[in-house]
Amino acid sequence: MGLKRSQRSAKRSSHLGVLPLTSMIDVVFLLLVYFLVTSSFAQPERDLPSSVQTDGGGVRSSELQPQIVVIELQGSEAVYRVGSNRVLTQDGLTQLLRSLPKAPGIAVKAQREVPIRFIAVAMQASQDAGFTRRSYVPTDR
Amino acid sequence: MGSSRKQLGHHLVVDLTPMIDVVFQLIIFFMLTSHLGDLRRTEIDLPRQPGQEQQDGEDAAMIIDIDQAGNYFVESIQVDLNEIHRIAAAGIAKEDITSSFDVLIRPDRFAPAEYLDRLLNKLSGVGVSHWKLGTRASGGAG
Numbered sequence: 001m002g003l004k005r006s007q008r009s010a011k012r013s014s015h016l017g018v019l020p021l022t023s024m025i026d027v028v029f030l031l032l033v034y035f036l037v038t039s040s041f042a043q044p045e046r047d048l049p050s051s052v053q054t055d056g057g058g059v060r061s062s063e064l065q066p067q068i069v070v071i072e073l074q075g076s077e078a079v080y081r082v083g084s085n086r087v088l089t090q091d092g093l094t095q096l097l098r099s100l101p102k103a104p105g106i107a108v109k110a111q112r113e114v115p116i117r118f119i120a121v122a123m124q125a126s127q128d129a130g131f132t133r134r135s136y137v138p139t140d141r
Numbered sequence: 142m143g144s145s146r147k148q149l150g151h152h153l154v155v156d157l158t159p160m161i162d163v164v165f166q167l168i169i170f171f172m173l174t175s176h177l178g179d180l181r182r183t184e185i186d187l188p189r190q191p192g193q194e195q196q197d198g199e200d201a202a203m204i205i206d207i208d209q210a211g212n213y214f215v216e217s218i219q220v221d222l223n224e225i226h227r228i229a230a231a232g233i234a235k236e237d238i239t240s241s242f243d244v245l246i247r248p249d250r251f252a253p254a255e256y257l258d259r260l261l262n263k264l265s266g267v268g269v270s271h272w273k274l275g276t277r278a279s280g281g282a283g
Contacts, residue, residue, distance in 0.1 A: 018154060019154075019155055020156075020157055024157050024161060027161055031168065045275055046192030046193060046276045046277070047192050047193065047245060049193070049272075049273045049274075050273070051270055051271050052269065052270055054262070071254075111254065112254055112255035112258065114253065115250065115252065116248040116249070116251075116252050116253070116254060116256075116257055116274075117189070119188075119274070120188030120189075120190045121188075124192065127192075127193070138257065138258035138261040138262050138265075
């Protein structure tokens with residue numbers, strides 16, 4: 001009786017050993033490699049919210065006028081002008097904006113040929129300086 | 142007795158091919174449905190600024206990409222400003238509340254401001270008052 005049982009279990013285990021798992025493992029490995037590769041290349045995106053303010057209107061005379069950051073191009077670098085102050089770096093602009101009152105808000109305006117990355121710098125600086133009312137003024141066509 | 146043993150033997154040879162087929166079908170389905178948002182965006186060299194985190198579930202109503210040559214893309218399809226005007230107007234009419242129509246603009250960092258200005262002038266003409274500038278957190282100096 002005992003011998004018969006052991007023979008049967010040995011037969012069953014030999015049957016289980018025949019399971020074709022190789023292809024399954026191949027597939028699992030391929031998927032693992034795929035997800036590892038794609039996840040390392042996908043960089044998270046962020047954003048900088050702003051409102052649009054047209055040159056012609058939008059702000060009534062009774063309201064406080066926002067301070068304006070004008071971005072100009074000097075060679076390949078940008079110059080950020082706030083009133084009579086001119087700064088060349090993002091840190092410098094952030095420091096300058098921190099010293100300004102926040103209530104009127106801030107507007108960013110750029111010359112037509114200024115690369116958009118400098119607009120992002122000005123918007124980031126105004127956010128870091130603590131301005132909650134931020135707008136961008138597109139130049140007329 | 143002999144036939145039952147033979148049957149047992151047949152059942153134990155499990156064919157995994159249909160199982161792998163099904164797993165693949167499921168993976169393709171979930172990959173496509175979970176990354177539909179990404180399909181709306183083209184590969185753009187965005188400005189490098191930390192910005193703020195994009196909120197989950199707060200997908201922009203309209204995503205517009207601007208490449209370095211000044212071409213505009215909506216949902217990865219190249220469109221002109223008149224088409225953008227039409228899409229935005231239709232979106233705003235559908236939303237009913239202008240302020241809730243959220244536009245995400247993903248510009249190439251080296252594209253000149255005039256392409257952004259043209260687009261924003263067109264959008265503000267329809268009634269869009271708020272927009273977001275897409276950025277990439279990594280790197281620095283704009």
